[in-house]
Amino acid sequence: MLRLELAGISKQYPAVRANDRVSLCVKPGQIHAVLGENGAGKSTLMKIIYGAVRPDEGSIYWNGREVQIANPQVARGLGIAMVFQHFSLFDTLTAAENVWLGLDKSMTLAEVTARIRVVSGEYGLPLDPLRPVHTLSVGERQRVEIVRALLTKPQLLILDEPTSVLTPQAVEKLFVTLRQLAAEGCAILYISHKLDEIRALCHHCTVLRGGKVTGEVDPALETNTSLSKLMIGSEPPELAHRPAQPGAVALAVRGLSLAKLNPFGMTLADLALDVRAGEIVGVAGVSGNGQQELMAALSGEDTRAAPGSITLFGQDIAAASPRKRRHGGLHFVPEERLGRGAVPTMSLAMNTLLTRTGAVSRSGWINTTAVRRLAEDLIKRYNVKAGGPGALAKSLSGGNLQKFIVGREIDAKPKLLIVSQPTWGVDVGAAAQIRGALLKLRDEGCALLVVSEELDELFEISDRLLVIAQGRLSPSVPVAQATVAMIGEWMSGLWPGNRPQPGASAGSAAVGQNTEVHHAAA
Amino acid sequence: MLRLEARPAPSRLFAWASPVLSLLITIAVATVLFIALGKDPVRSLTVFLIEPFNGLRSITELGLKATPLILCSLGLALCFRSNVWNIGAEGQYLAGAMVAGGLALWVTEANLGLNRWVFLPLAIIAGALGGAAWASIVALLRDRFNANEILVSLMLVYVANLLLNWLVFGPWKDPKGFNFPQSVSFADGAAIPRIITGMRLHWGFVVALLAALGMWLFMSRFYLGFALQVGGLAPAAARYAGFSSRSALWTSLLTSGALAGVAGAFEVAGPMGQLTPYVSNNYGFTAIIVAFVGRLHPLGCVLGSVLLSMFLIGGELAQSRVGLPSALSGVFQGVLLFSLLACDTLINYRLRWLPAAPRPGAKAAQAAGATA
Numbered sequence A: 001m002l003r004l005e006l007a008g009i010s011k012q013y014p015a016v017r018a019n020d021r022v023s024l025c026v027k028p029g030q031i032h033a034v035l036g037e038n039g040a041g042k043s044t045l046m047k048i049i050y051g052a053v054r055p056d057e058g059s060i061y062w063n064g065r066e067v068q069i070a071n072p073q074v075a076r077g078l079g080i081a082m083v084f085q086h087f088s089l090f091d092t093l094t095a096a097e098n099v100w101l102g103l104d105k106s107m108t109l110a111e112v113t114a115r116i117r118v119v120s121g122e123y124g125l126p127l128d129p130l131r132p133v134h135t136l137s138v139g140e141r142q143r144v145e146i147v148r149a150l151l152t153k154p155q156l157l158i159l160d161e162p163t164s165v166l167t168p169q170a171v172e173k174l175f176v177t178l179r180q181l182a183a184e185g186c187a188i189l190y191i192s193h194k195l196d197e198i199r200a201l202c203h204h205c206t207v208l209r210g211g212k213v214t215g216e217v218d219p220a221l222e223t224n225t226s227l228s229k230l231m232i233g234s235e236p237p238e239l240a241h242r243p244a245q246p247g248a249v250a251l252a253v254r255g256l257s258l259a260k261l262n263p264f265g266m267t268l269a270d271l272a273l274d275v276r277a278g279e280i281v282g283v284a285g286v287s288g289n290g291q292q293e294l295m296a297a298l299s300g301e302d303t304r305a306a307p308g309s310i311t312l313f314g315q316d317i318a319a320a321s322p323r324k325r326r327h328g329g330l331h332f333v334p335e336e337r338l339g340r341g342a343v344p345t346m347s348l349a350m351n352t353l354l355t356r357t358g359a360v361s362r363s364g365w366i367n368t369t370a371v372r373r374l375a376e377d378l379i380k381r382y383n384v385k386a387g388g389p390g391a392l393a394k395s396l397s398g399g400n401l402q403k404f405i406v407g408r409e410i411d412a413k414p415k416l417l418i419v420s421q422p423t424w425g426v427d428v429g430a431a432a433q434i435r436g437a438l439l440k441l442r443d444e445g446c447a448l449l450v451v452s453e454e455l456d457e458l459f460e461i462s463d464r465l466l467v468i469a470q471g472r473l474s475p476s477v478p479v480a481q482a483t484v485a486m487i488g489e490w491m492s493g494l495w496p497g498n499r500p501q502p503g504a505s506a507g508s509a510a511v512g513q514n515t516e517v518h519h520a521a522a
Numbered sequence B: 001m002l003r004l005e006a007r008p009a010p011s012r013l014f015a016w017a018s019p020v021l022s023l024l025i026t027i028a029v030a031t032v033l034f035i036a037l038g039k040d041p042v043r044s045l046t047v048f049l050i051e052p053f054n055g056l057r058s059i060t061e062l063g064l065k066a067t068p069l070i071l072c073s074l075g076l077a078l079c080f081r082s083n084v085w086n087i088g089a090e091g092q093y094l095a096g097a098m099v100a101g102g103l104a105l106w107v108t109e110a111n112l113g114l115n116r117w118v119f120l121p122l123a124i125i126a127g128a129l130g131g132a133a134w135a136s137i138v139a140l141l142r143d144r145f146n147a148n149e150i151l152v153s154l155m156l157v158y159v160a161n162l163l164l165n166w167l168v169f170g171p172w173k174d175p176k177g178f179n180f181p182q183s184v185s186f187a188d189g190a191a192i193p194r195i196i197t198g199m200r201l202h203w204g205f206v207v208a209l210l211a212a213l214g215m216w217l218f219m220s221r222f223y224l225g226f227a228l229q230v231g232g233l234a235p236a237a238a239r240y241a242g243f244s245s246r247s248a249l250w251t252s253l254l255t256s257g258a259l260a261g262v263a264g265a266f267e268v269a270g271p272m273g274q275l276t277p278y279v280s281n282n283y284g285f286t287a288i289i290v291a292f293v294g295r296l297h298p299l300g301c302v303l304g305s306v307l308l309s310m311f312l313i314g315g316e317l318a319q320s321r322v323g324l325p326s327a328l329s330g331v332f333q334g335v336l337l338f339s340l341l342a343c344d345t346l347i348n349y350r351l352r353w354l355p356a357a358p359r360p361g362a363k364a365a366q367a368a369g370a371t372a
Helices: A042-049 A072-078 A095-102 A109-122 A138-151 A168-183 A195-201 A224-232 A291-299 A322-327 A348-352 A368-381 A398-410 A428-443 A455-461 A484-490 A506-510 B012-036 B041-053 B055-081 B089-110 B116-145 B149-169 B204-221 B223-233 B235-241 B245-272 B283-293 B298-322 B328-348 B362-367
Strands: A004-012 A017-026 A031-035 A057-062 A065-067 A080-083 A156-160 A187-192 A204-209 A212-217 A249-258 A268-276 A280-284 A310-312 A330-333 A416-420 A447-451 A464-469 B002-006 B349-353
Touching: A004 A042, A017 A031, A017 A042, A017 A212, A031 A042, A031 A168, A031 A195, A031 A224, A042 A156, A042 A187, A072 A080, A080 A138, A095 A109, A095 A138, A109 A138, A138 A168, A168 A187, A168 A195, A168 A484, A187 A195, A195 A224, A204 A224, A212 A224, A224 A428, A249 A291, A249 A447, A268 A280, A268 A291, A268 A447, A280 A428, A280 A455, A291 A330, A291 A416, A291 A447, A322 A330, A322 B235, A330 A398, A348 A368, A348 A398, A368 A398, A398 A416, A398 A428, A416 A428, A428 A447, A428 A455, A455 A484, A464 A484, B012 B041, B012 B298, B012 B328, B041 B055, B041 B298, B055 B089, B055 B204, B055 B223, B055 B245, B055 B283, B055 B298, B089 B116, B089 B149, B089 B245, B089 B283, B116 B149, B116 B245, B204 B223, B204 B245, B204 B298, B223 B235, B223 B245, B235 B245, B245 B283, B283 B298, B283 B328, B298 B328, B328 B349
Parallel strands: A031 A187, A031 A204, A080 A156, A156 A187, A280 A447, A280 A464, A330 A416, A416 A447
Antiparallel strands: A004 A017, A004 A057, A057 A065, A204 A212, A249 A268, A249 A310, B002 B349
C-alpha cells in the first residue's frame, strides 16, 4: 500500500501555475526526492501535502484512503511532519520549550525533555534540550526541528532544502539519520536542487519543471547530467577554465576588524586577503559568518574600516564612498538583487544609473537617450529576457535580473569585481552564463572576488579559495590543492593556526559537535 | 473572511484614473450629504463645482488660492518621494511669511519707495530663507539625534504659529490699529505685482507654475533628483550606489521648506498686504492631500491644487449662497483623500471572499509557528 498518493494536483497563483496536474506516489520506508529548480513548484506541492496551501484540483490519498488536508493540524494528525527551510523557533526559549510548544498538550515539559534526550540519542542527533535556541548553531537548530518532527512519530517526514545551511560533514550526519528513519518505515520526501545529494541518498526521484512532472527516475541509475537535463530541459554548458595568469595585487585587506552593527550581525576580526589581477578568489562559508559584513566593508556601504585596512591598487580606500571606489575600478554585485542591486519599481534604464554615470553630464543632467541605449545594449549582450529598457526591474525573473546587474557591472570594465552569491536563486542555464562571463572577465585581466555558499560553484570558477567562519578568514589555498572535505572542515573554523573562538560555547563541545559553525541569524 | 490579495499586474490605466474616480466618489458622497441636509443637491453641486470657474474673477481667485498649494505640495512631493515625512509645510509656510513680512515692514518703515518688480525677488529670497531655516531644524534634529521628522515637523507648526502670534500681538503690532493683532499695512512697493489690474491674482502664480516645471525636470532629468528618489524607493540600493541618505534628508527638507516659505511670502505680500495671525488658510496641511491626489508628480500637484482650491472656494460660496456649513469643504477634502487611498489599495489588491473553514485549534498550531 502506498503511504501517500497525489493525483492530478493543480494550484494556480495569480501570476503563475505553480502545480499543473502533478501526481506522486510515496511508499513506506522510501526516501523520495523532489527535484526542481527554484520556481518549479516544489515548495507549493509540499505545502499542499502539509495543508498549508489548498490545491485547486486533484486528490490526495493517505494510506489508501482519500483525505482532505485542510490545515497543518490535520496533516500532523495524519502523521505528516515537515521541517521548513526557514526555521520557526523562538530564540529566547530553550530547545525543549520550542519542541513542547509545537506538540499537542498531552505531555509535560519534563516528559518532552526526557523524550528529546531519548530520540536524539536513538537517531544520532545530539542535542541539549535545556539550551536556549539563540545559543545554538544553525545545524543544531535544524536538529531541534527534526527532533520536534520525530516526537510526533511521523509516517511521512518532509524536508525542504535541509542541507543549504549545513557544512558537508553535517550533511553526511544528517543522511545517516534519514537512512535510519527510512529503515524503520517512515517515508521521507526530500526536496532539493542538489544533484549529488539526491543520487547519494534517495531511492526514487520525481523531477518537476515549470509546475509539471518531467521525470520519475531512480537517481542511483542517473548521472548529474541526465538529472539536470530532466530538471532544466537541456544540458548545462561546459565551462572552459584556463589556468590563471595572476598579475599585480588589486585588492589588499590587512587587519580588517569591524564591530557588528546589530545583534544578529557578525563581528569581523582581523581579516586579511589579497586579490590579484587575472585571478578569481573564492570565499566559502556557511551563511551568516561575516560575508555580508565583509562585502559591505569592501563595497563602501560600510565605511567604518580603519585607515589603511583596505587598499585598491595601493590606494587606501577604507573610508571611500562606493562611488569613489567605482571611480577606482572597484565594482560590486550584491546578493540581494531587488532593493539593493536594483530599484524594483524603476525601469531597467534608470537602474543603470545606480552605478553607471556615463550618461550624466557634469551639471547633473541625465541624457535619457544614452541611458536607454545602455540598457538596450546590456539586454541584448547578456541575453536578458525583458520587455525592453522601460521594463520595471521587479518584472524580471531572478535570473534575468541577475544577468542584467552582472552585465551592468562587467560592462563598466572594472579592474576589480566583487560578486556576492553570483547565482543564488538563478536557474541553471543563467547560472552557467554568469559563471562564463566571470571567467571571461578574469581572462581579460580583471581581479575577481566571489563570495558564495555553493561550494561546487566556487570549485568550478575559483583559482584560490578562502573560508570565512565566525567573522574570521582562513589563509588562502589554491583550488587544485583543496578538497571539499577540507574546505568543509575549514567552514567550521578548523583551519590550521585559527585560535579557538571565545564565542564558541562549551555546550557545543559537550554534545560532541564541532563540525558546524555557530551562526546568529537563522 | 475577507482577504486582500495582491494583483499580479495592477492596471496602469486605473493608477492614473484613480484621482478622477475618487473625485466622482466624493461628488456622490456630497450629493448624499446635501440631500441629508435638506439642500437641493443640483444647486449645491453647482455652487461647489461650477461657480468657482464662472467668470474671470472666479478663475483668478482660484489661481490665487492654488498658488500656495502648488508651492507647498511640490516640496512635499519631493520629500515623500525621498521617504522624508515632512508634514510641517504649514510651519515652514508661516516662517516664510514672517521673514517676508518683516522685510516688507522694513521696506515700509524705511520708506524706500521700491518698485514691486524689485521687491518680488527679494520677497522670494526672504520667504525661501525663512522656510528653509524652519525646515533645517527638522533636518538637524533628524540628522543628529535621529528624531522622528513627522513629530518634529508637526510640532514646529505650533511653534511657528505662536511665534507669529507673539509678533503681531507684540513688537510688530500696528500702533494705530485699535489694538487689533495686526501689523501696519505694507507700502505700495512692498507687494507682489499683480497680473491683471483689479484682480488679486499676482505673479506668484506664474512663479509657482515655473517651480512645478522646474521640479518636474529636477525629478525626471537630474541625477540628484534621481538619487533622492532611489533613497525613498529602496534605501539599500541608495547605499549600494553611494547616495548619501543625509544629503537626501537635507536636500529634500530644505527644498520643501524653501518652497513653502515662498508660498507664505506670496500670501503675506500678495493678497493680505499685512501680517495677521490668520496668514494661512491651512494651506500647508491641505498641500499634503494635494501631493497625494497629484500622485507625487509635479504636474499632478498643479491639477490637485486647482481641485482643492475649488473645494476651498466652493465651501465659502456654499456657506454664503446655500447656507451650508463651511466645515463641509473640510469633509470633502477628507472624503477625497480617503477614497483616493481606497482606490489605490483596490488597484494594487483585490478583495477575495474566503469561506471560513472550521479550524479547531488552528490558531494554537499557528502560534507554535509550525505553519511558517
